[in-house]
Amino acid sequence: MxxxxxxxxxxxxxxxxxxxxxxxxxxxxxxxxxxxxxxxxxxxxxxxxxxxxxxxxxxxxxxxxxxxxxxxxxxxxxxxxxxxxxxxxxxxxxxxxxxxxxxxxxxxxxxxxxxxxxxxxxxxxxxxxxxxxxxxxxxxxxxxxxxxxxxxxxxxxxxxxxxxxxxxxxxxxxxxxxxxxxxxxxxxxxxxxxxxxxxxxxxxxxxxxxxxxxxxxxxxxxxxxxxxxxxxxxxxxxxxxxxxxxxxRGADVLATLAGSGMTADAHHPIRPSGDGLVRAMENALEDAELTPEAVDHVNAHATSTPKGDAVEAAAIRDVLGDDVPPVTAFKGHLGHSFGAAGALEAVIATRTIQHGYVPGTRNHYETDCDIPVVGHGAGFETDVNAVLSNSAGFGGTNGSILLEGPP
Structure with missing residues (x-):
């Protein structure tokens, strides 16, 4: 392809x-x-x-x-x-x-x-x-x-x-x-x-x-x-x-959009089931021909709502298993920009791969979600080759993309 x-x-x-x-x-x-x-x-x-x-x-x-x-x-x-x-x-x-x-x-x-x-x-x-x-x-x-x-x-x-x-x-x-x-x-x-x-x-x-x-x-x-x-x-x-x-044309390749998944919850217009996001992530991994273990970082949708964040956290763990890689969400910095959110997070994911740095999650101090969220001010340098980035919206619509570093 x-x-x-x-x-x-x-x-x-x-x-x-x-x-x-x-x-x-x-x-x-x-x-x-x-x-x-x-x-x-x-x-x-x-x-x-x-x-x-x-x-x-x-x-x-x-x-x-x-x-x-x-x-x-x-x-x-x-x-x-x-x-x-x-x-x-x-x-x-x-x-x-x-x-x-x-x-x-x-x-x-x-x-x-x-x-x-x-x-x-x-x-x-x-x-x-x-x-x-x-x-x-x-x-x-x-x-x-x-x-x-x-x-x-x-x-x-x-x-x-x-x-x-x-x-x-x-x-x-x-x-x-x-x-x-x-x-x-x-x-x-x-x-x-x-x-x-x-x-x-x-x-x-x-x-x-x-x-x-x-x-x-x-x-x-x-x-x-x-x-x-x-x-x-x-x-x-x-x-x-x-x-x-x-x-x-001799361009510098920053990253590859290696895989994607799009699904519907078919559940409720404003209450996410989590099942749709699970399938979107699974489809993105399959499309990229990667195993869950290959994911180095998750760029989460995480809007800061009590229910929505908990559902996404459970979906991430369901897909990536017990060894979930570092998770960051950026709406503490940027707010929720609706249709622009996933694109801005893709820009950030590209920079994460380029610079080998996983930023912290602003205003995250103590979690009630069973995933390893990178806390406020706790960003760190590391090799990042594969980033899974999630989006979800009213109507029960979901999207996940898998970005990989250049070979």
Whole structure:
């Protein structure tokens, strides 16, 4: 089978506007959590007011972006994609660029929900919505905008499978390479979900943290006193190529997307059974032709909800047995960025392989889950060749990918 290799990564997050900044601040245990600035929580009578926002982003700083026709999530995707292409040593302006052989696959959950909210407010105030209101709300605009910025005319899609969308987008991109539909895929996820309705909705489900502690200590993956997630925003984009294409142009291969698995719980829309995630991990291992013992590190979904983290921990142990390798989760640093989460975690997994370093899990001090979670500030250097990364979402959707280091 044609191998799908990763040759470039890009990211924009609450703790770094590039992949390198993200990695450095992740290792240093930096949190992006703070009081919500996007809107006034008191106006909407919210019982929580904390999220991980990107506070220093200005689309006018980027000439490639037309802010009139793009929503915030699509702008994030385009900026991260530009970085990923540069990291891969690819330039759409080069004579050797073959646009028909380059595709985009970028997932999202809420899409242009922010712009929908803003234009609804305008109408309620007696104003006209923006001219491109019917465009900027579309979920495919991250993939569409990126295809325009990168002159990518091959496969184009936008999975909307909730919090597994970024992982599913990467899986679909690899499938495009395997099937010969493209030589290069720009893939990942993007999200801007910090909206009153969503915050209040998750609070109503008792899934949003309402802890009485500093914002940076709210999200606590796998920790014994976790009480819920907090939202985050941003984008993670990876450049995937066939190995033959990467080698032909002399590109540095950062990692291989060696296997993937996608499943449904078929159980309940918001209560994970664990069975679906077990099968997704098993399928990823089988696809990569690896045994559980070959996994060096698990990059967990772990949203910090009491039930969700416990179910995932049990699923990990079910698949990997008694000798589970070190597990890390990153939503204590970044919040939960829905459809971007799996893609950002793939960026982090790639850096983990590159640098031989397993970061700690922010705000994890004492576990009630029977897996070896790398605690707060306890990151360490080690050889990492195979990373299993999980995603799961409402509706009972699951995705797992297996990243391997270059040979």
């Amino acid at each position: 044609t191998e799908a290799v990763i040759t470039g990564v890009g990211a924009i997050t609450p703790i770094g506007s590039t992949a390198d900044e993200l990695w450095t601040n992740l290792k240093d245990g930096v949190s992006g959590a703070n009081e919500i600035a996007a809107f006034d929580p008191e106006r909407y009578d919210l019982s929580t007011s904390v999220a991980c926002e990107i506070t220093d982003f200005d689309p006018t700083d980027h000439d490639e972006i037309d802010e009139r026709t793009t929503g915030r999530f699509a702008q994030f995707a385009a900026v991260a994609a530009i970085e990923a292409l540069e990291d891969a040593g690819l330039d759409p302006g080069d004579e050797c660029w073959e646009p028909d052989r380059v595709g985009t696959s970028i997932g999202t959950c809420t899409g242009g929900g922010l712009e929908f909210f803003e234009d609804t407010q305008r109408m309620e105030a007696g104003e006209r919505p923006r001219f491109y209101s019917s465009l900027v709300v579309l979920s495919n605009l991250a993939a569409g905008t990126t295809s325009i910025v990168a002159d990518a005319r091959g496969p184009n899609r936008a999975p909307a499978t909730a919090c597994a969308a970024g992982t599913h987008a990467l899986t679909a991109a690899a499938d495009d390479l395997h099937a010969g539909r493209a030589d290069v895929m720009i893939a990942g996820g993007a999200e801007a979900p910090i909206l009153p309705l969503l915050v209040n909705g998750f609070d109503s489900l008792r899934a949003y943290s309402t802890a009485d502690r500093p914002p940076a200590e709210y999200s606590r993956p796998f920790d014994a006193v976790r009480d819920g997630l907090i939202f985050g925003e941003g984008a993670g984009i990876l450049v995937l190529e066939t190995r033959a294409h990467a080698e032909e």
